[in-house]
Amino acid sequence: MNDNRTPVTVLGLGRIGATIAEIFLRNGHPTTVWNRSSGKAAQLDELGAVRVETVGEAVAASALIVVAAADTATSAAVLASAPDAVRGRTVVNLATGRPDEARELAAWIAEHHGQYLDGGILGVPQTLGTPDTMVMYSGSPEGQAEHGETIAELGTAKYLGSDAGLAALHDMAVLAGMYGLFSGFFQAVAMVDSESFPVGEFTESFLMPWLRSIIDVLPTMAAEIDSRQFEVNFSDLAANQAGLRNIRAASRNQGVATDLLDPLQRIFDEQVELGNGADSFTRAVSGILGVAVPSKS
């Protein structure tokens, strides 16, 4: 049964690495595993995993090497302990890291005659191997052509092209969006909690329905930003400048700090001062872009 399946190696048997190894084993891949500390993920032994003592042995064992260490810097350090072994291998680093770290590791693997793919996992161990987990990855087109099908066993796989840093950028950007959501959530619940209103009831009955509906306007807002025209589809910047001021004043009146909202207010204010108040409030993005977006007037 194993004959047609690509032999894989998994380096790092934490929550993610152990789950990845289990998926490969259940799918019939001959699977070699290595972990820094011994005795991790004992369930893999019953499934037929080959456990080895050194990174060199582990990398030498398979054509496809999946690294699931704590972060990309750790993945790089693990691989650096067996530099010669990566020759002719495709390394897929699924640990979280920055784009610059991914590009640096890609260059190191290329120097050592291997192929590098860098990926990010949007999901949890429980959803790995199902369509509910997205695996974004980028890097070596040859590595993708050779091993894309195997990588797709881990979830809904999206290949973003040859720049090894692009998947990490998408990963970090998605997480940035998530923290923005959490930031709004924290502010909102602090406001109602200040009147001892149950946060759970507010969240489920008021906040979640609103956020679910508001999420549908994001593609239109994204189109406003892509066009750099900032045409108003929903609301202009001046109205949002005033609205946010009110929300901050209401927060302060409740004794709730406004630290999470203040930076956005500063950007709205700056953009209105620049004469962009009649633009869509998506204009705020030009306040944080690395390149200046000129005002229309």
Ligand SMILES: NC(=O)c1ccc[n+]([C@@H]2O[C@H](COP(=O)([O-])OP(=O)(O)OC[C@H]3O[C@@H](n4cnc5c(N)ncnc54)[C@H](OP(=O)(O)O)[C@@H]3O)[C@@H](O)[C@H]2O)c1
């Ligand atoms: N868990 C999630 O839901 C989730 C979701 C998406 C992405 N991720 C990402 O996936 C990666 C792995 O996460 P995880 O949840 O599996 O983490 P974890 O359970 O904490 O496992 C970390 C792994 O890294 C190894 N490690 C740590 N420091 C090391 C070092 N200096 N040298 C060698 N190995 C080292 C650990 O080995 P030891 O066993 O020896 O400590 C272990 O195998 C992370 O980058 C994380 O951001 C996780």
